Amino acid sequence: MPNFIPRFAFLLNIKTNLLHVLLPYKSVTLVDAKKNMPTGIKLKWAKFDVTNFDLNIDKRMKNFARSCLSLRGVHLPISSDKKPLCQDSKYLTPWKIRTDVLLVCEFINRLNLSGYIFSSYKTSSFNFDELSKTFTPSDLFPTGNTKEIGFLIPVDRQGLDFRGILGPIGVKVLIWTLSFAIGLTIFLYQIVQAAVQMRTCGKLISFYTSVELVIRPLLDQCLERLPLNEEFFRYALSPWLFYSLIISEMYRGELVSYLVRPPDVGAPTTFRELGFSNYPVMTLGQAFPSSMTAQVPLHLVINSKSNCSFKIYGPMTPTYFALVKEAQHTGNKVLAKIVSKLEACHGVNIVQNLAVRLQRLAFTGTVLVTEAAGLKAIKSVVSLAAPQKDFKISKETLVNPIYIGVANDLFKPELWDILSHWRDTGLFQYCHKTDWEVRFIRFWSSFSVKPSGMVSDVVNELRELGVHLDIGRRGGNGAIKLNINHVATMLSGCLILEFVSILVWVSEIIASQVEKSGNTVKKYRVELLELQISNS
Numbered sequence: 001m002p003n004f005i006p007r008f009a010f011l012l013n014i015k016t017n018l019l020h021v022l023l024p025y026k027s028v029t030l031v032d033a034k035k036n037m038p039t040g041i042k043l044k045w046a047k048f049d050v051t052n053f054d055l056n057i058d059k060r061m062k063n064f065a066r067s068c069l070s071l072r073g074v075h076l077p078i079s080s081d082k083k084p085l086c087q088d089s090k091y092l093t094p095w096k097i098r099t100d101v102l103l104v105c106e107f108i109n110r111l112n113l114s115g116y117i118f119s120s121y122k123t124s125s126f127n128f129d130e131l132s133k134t135f136t137p138s139d140l141f142p143t144g145n146t147k148e149i150g151f152l153i154p155v156d157r158q159g160l161d162f163r164g165i166l167g168p169i170g171v172k173v174l175i176w177t178l179s180f181a182i183g184l185t186i187f188l189y190q191i192v193q194a195a196v197q198m199r200t201c202g203k204l205i206s207f208y209t210s211v212e213l214v215i216r217p218l219l220d221q222c223l224e225r226l227p228l229n230e231e232f233f234r235y236a237l238s239p240w241l242f243y244s245l246i247i248s249e250m251y252r253g254e255l256v257s258y259l260v261r262p263p264d265v266g267a268p269t270t271f272r273e274l275g276f277s278n279y280p281v282m283t284l285g286q287a288f289p290s291s292m293t294a295q296v297p298l299h300l301v302i303n304s305k306s307n308c309s310f311k312i313y314g315p316m317t318p319t320y321f322a323l324v325k326e327a328q329h330t331g332n333k334v335l336a337k338i339v340s341k342l343e344a345c346h347g348v349n350i351v352q353n354l355a356v357r358l359q360r361l362a363f364t365g366t367v368l369v370t371e372a373a374g375l376k377a378i379k380s381v382v383s384l385a386a387p388q389k390d391f392k393i394s395k396e397t398l399v400n401p402i403y404i405g406v407a408n409d410l411f412k413p414e415l416w417d418i419l420s421h422w423r424d425t426g427l428f429q430y431c432h433k434t435d436w437e438v439r440f441i442r443f444w445s446s447f448s449v450k451p452s453g454m455v456s457d458v459v460n461e462l463r464e465l466g467v468h469l470d471i472g473r474r475g476g477n478g479a480i481k482l483n484i485n486h487v488a489t490m491l492s493g494c495l496i497l498e499f500v501s502i503l504v505w506v507s508e509i510i511a512s513q514v515e516k517s518g519n520t521v522k523k524y525r526v527e528l529l530e531l532q533i534s535n536s
Contacts, residue, residue: 021046147322150372150395151274151281152379154365154386155267268367271396275334280341280349280366282357285317287347301343308345317350319370326398338369362386 026044268274274281288298290309298311314321320342327335342349349366351357358378360366362385368378372395379391 021048147318147398148372148395149319149322149369149398150375150393151271151367151369152361152375152382153267153274153279153367153392153394154361154382155390155392156365156388267392269392269394271338271394272334274367274369274394275337280364281338281369282349282351282360282366283317283319283342283369284352284357285320285347285350286313286352287311287317287350288313289346301347303343303345305340306345310345310347310350312347312350316352320350322398323369342369358382358385361391362389 023044023046028042030042268277268279288311290300290311292298292311299314300309300311302309312320320339323335323339323342326332327339351360357368358381361368361378361382368375370378372393375393375395379393383389383391
């Protein structure tokens, strides 16, 4: 029984900065010799400190990205003698072939089958990517699954750009904010004037005091010395002062950012808008010249419009093939346009290097289309390189086409038992989203303090491309961008409460005046009655 424990696997504990690397040749699958059935798995791990990320671990991570037991996009490539790979024993070695391909070949050799390539599909007909907890035969040949992809688009800021806490202020937003402040000042001033006339306000205030009342929340203070009596203060200004206190002490910067957020410049927000726009696009992947030959399977991409071609390594280019599958099986013209943009000559829009992707995002306005899970981390990094730009994320869910469902007839019970033990041990999870995790760990560790004082290749490449990520040493350059979506509801509630309180106060003033008028009429009638009695 073969020991298909993955050659490279890792578990990262960010709290302790420890990287646990699997030692596959010291790990064993326990087998019952009588029944020839697996009974368990013993794994051996080595611990490494990520803060001292040395070259040996770096090599392990690179190999793991290529050879892990992720079992995705499995296909049967053709070797140099045009025979299926599983029939060419000289290539069946874990040092050259991905573990998932070896697994498929083991299945085929055990059952004495032949492997075929389906030329009508650019993608594989054998897929292990969606393994559920139930682990039914249909999981190995899924009848359709979903993949969430998205794009990160750089947006140039327009309008005025005031540096500091105010952030970038657009002309339209600036005019709207000033108009609102002036209107609110006049409104409060007129309210106080009416209160003085009705004698519910003890003292007339100046127009300057009204201005101070409006802008006081933005000046980090509450209005403590307003010359108004208790009744007006209680009904009309208590909500405003409560609102001022909240904004002043906790959300002053967020309030300003909310009021003066940069204007929308009409950048695409959906894949449909992106497909019909003139924005260039790129995606993560590996592209090679069409003349290149390799032991790994390379898919030929032909651009008939430009009369050129290049080759793509499928397992490292998942987004491109997901878009191709969706466009072919649904006839989606929008996705077909995006695919045609990615199929530029020589594969220039299939970019593997992280530094190059960040540089193109920051300075060329190219849109990154990739799996949605990694977009937030990319956005946080590229925002440091280009603080003068906004980066917006949009997502969309793709439904992958139906695969060949023959697993029930293909696999024997002993193979299901092996796979079930792997699943229960968690081996399939070690490689979940492996490519992204490897890049994240390498990039994240580059900012850790190293005894040698050297920086990682990624940071050096970024500097050579003109992208500087000197975190903590940028000083005060660039506008501060704040996310205040959590404050919008609170602001609306405070303003509604303010106007409701003013309406209550005005209604009480009217009721008070009506009551005073009634008392005056009653008093006049009593005096008239007394006068009549005295005259009689």
